[in-house]
Amino acid sequence: MQNTNASQIAVFLGISLDGFIAGEGGDLSWLSDAASASPEETGYDALMARTDALVLGRNTYDSVRGFTEWPFGNKPVYVLTNRPLVPAFGERVLQGDIERVLQAAQSSSGGTIYLDGGDVVRQAMRKNLVDELTLSWVPVVLGSGIRLFEGGLPRSRWKLTGTRLLESGMVQASYRRAP
Numbered sequence: 001m002q003n004t005n006a007s008q009i010a011v012f013l014g015i016s017l018d019g020f021i022a023g024e025g026g027d028l029s030w031l032s033d034a035a036s037a038s039p040e041e042t043g044y045d046a047l048m049a050r051t052d053a054l055v056l057g058r059n060t061y062d063s064v065r066g067f068t069e070w071p072f073g074n075k076p077v078y079v080l081t082n083r084p085l086v087p088a089f090g091e092r093v094l095q096g097d098i099e100r101v102l103q104a105a106q107s108s109s110g111g112t113i114y115l116d117g118g119d120v121v122r123q124a125m126r127k128n129l130v131d132e133l134t135l136s137w138v139p140v141v142l143g144s145g146i147r148l149f150e151g152g153l154p155r156s157r158w159k160l161t162g163t164r165l166l167e168s169g170m171v172q173a174s175y176r177r178a179p
């Protein structure tokens, strides 16, 4: 997929020092415990402001459904799943090849997609579909859980586009995939 500046697949993840995006059983408590930065400070709000639609893996979606509030407002949300899902906020289900799924979301909702999850991000990275990658390193070692980078990925080069040290102790690095 050729993405122009108006058509982007963006990934924005909090990650432990040892490379996990969730602890055992999907535990996310370490994200708020270790890094109390606000969504404005982390750049999450700015990303959401330019996001046309979100594409979530089922496990991430299930975690979000456990939050006290639905965090995506009226943004279109597509959930990748092979299982039945009863939408509560207009979520739409997609499945199959990640490239086709992302293209379908872009054609229906617009070019900038916030792709969220571990498995789904790896699928997109295997096909070189991720354009922007922002990792916020949380100063905690989890030891076990759900890793972001596992299972083999093709080599890809990235250009560092920004770094920030947040007061909470998080170090954020933003990258753009190099051509």
Ligand SMILES: NC(=O)c1ccc[n+]([C@@H]2O[C@H](COP(=O)([O-])OP(=O)(O)OC[C@H]3O[C@@H](n4cnc5c(N)ncnc54)[C@H](OP(=O)(O)O)[C@@H]3O)[C@@H](O)[C@H]2O)c1
Binding pocket: 012, 013, 014, 015, 020, 021, 022, 025, 026, 027, 028, 031, 056, 057, 058, 059, 060, 061, 063, 064, 080, 081, 082, 083, 094, 095, 096, 097, 098, 116, 117, 118, 119, 120, 121, 123, 146
């Ligand atoms: N630290 C952070 O910033 C951050 C951000 C996001 C998420 N998380 C957490 O990280 C964990 C992510 O979990 P994860 O990596 O296992 O999963 P995920 O990417 O959220 O979801 C994976 C699941 O989505 C479904 N799926 C994936 N690709 C599909 C496709 N092409 N077609 C149809 N269905 C597809 C499959 O479920 P089924 O086949 O069972 O339907 C698959 O098991 C969660 O605990 C989440 O809360 C952390």
